[in-house]
Amino acid sequence: MPPPVFRFAPSPNGYLHLGHAYSALLNFDLARASGGRFLLRIEDIDATRCRPEFEAAIYEDLAWLGISWETPVRRQSEHLSRYREAVEILAGLGLIYPSFESRAEIARLVVQREASAPWPRDPDGAPLYPGEAKSLPPDERNRLIGEGMPYALRLDMPKALARTEELAWQEDGAGPGGESGVVAAHPEAWGDVILARKETPTSYHLSVVIDDALQGVTDVVRGQDLFWSTSVHLLLQQLLGIPQPAYRHHRLVADSSGQKLSKSTAATGLRELRGQGASPAEIRRIVGLSE
Template structure:
């Protein structure tokens, strides 16, 4: 029987914090306890935010924590053709369309629809709180799309969720952790809650949703252990796995490390970095205690 394969996949767009340490340590120790493999993947598709110094710091922080990984490290930016190939397959099945609205234009459309609603109901949001796509780009004719693309406008490539679900109904996954609402065991996937998600952009041939399922499949990852904030993203990932005919890993979503206000730690909120804690004299044992590991 093949050995289980675990992975830790940070983005080098900032320094690692305690939440990253918890996830990396948990994956590393589960791999070691099961006699499995542990992989490190660098998710660096965002060329505007990812920087070499952050990637170098990831290696330094993980080594300091006592975590080892297999070489070579997979860097997403070196495998863009894998994502383009998947997008071409989905596009060839009529499941992808370009949408040309900016974030500001989408916000305006949402406000207009909420104002026009006689019930006063708010426009539907996805599990992360972002409004579902309100535009009409899905109904554009092929010539109209070509004309807009030829104008060199920016665009997002969206998944036609209704058409995709018609090709992959009744999806579920086995949750080995505990979900956002306490769900465990067999969990019904609800990708429709995300609307027509973005799978790529004009300047970037992939998004998190697409790249994570492609990378996990190509690397043979059998066990995806990640934060609870990604629990409902699994619905989209199960849909893409089914559409692309790639294997489903086992899923385990773990608790989040929270700050003093009860919010999850985040690079965007300037959570204290591991390198800063190390500079203050913290030891790897202190980090384990801070994240609640024995």
């Protein structure tokens, strides 16, 4: 039996903080304890926010923590054609449609819908897509695309669910509400999710399942903030005929006010703590890991 494969996949849109350190160290520890492999992946599809200096800092901070990884490192921006292929497969199944509303227009539509009743929101709290682009005639869609209109490619969730069996996963950690064991997936809670945009041929949901499959990742260990995203990932895995890894969601490292850490929280940034004289062993203790 091949060894298990773990990964840590940060985005280079800021400096790493204690939450990243916990997730990276946990994956690295699990890989070593199981005789498995540890991969580092750079999720840099957001060209407007990702910067080379942040990527360089990721390598520096992880090495300082005592983490080593296999090379070459997979950088998503170097594999856009792979994601386009997946979009084309889903489009061939009739499961993709373009929507043309701007974020401001979508916000206005939500306000209009909520004049009569609360509009549904996804597990992250964002309103579900309220537009009617799905009903646009093909000629009108082609005309708008031909005129250079920006668009998002959305998954037709009802059609996608009609093509799949009941979805569930074995949760080896715990969800934000303590969920564990066999967890029923509810991708419909996300509505018609965006899988790509005109200027970017992929999204987090699509690229993460493609990358995990192509890299042979067997164990996805990540924060509880991504727990319910697993529902969408299982759906895409089944639609694309790719393997489903094991999932384990871990606790989030919070700041002194109990809030989830962000990359703008200087007090918990690894570079800041290192500059103040913290050692890798102290970082492990702070995040609750044994040395």
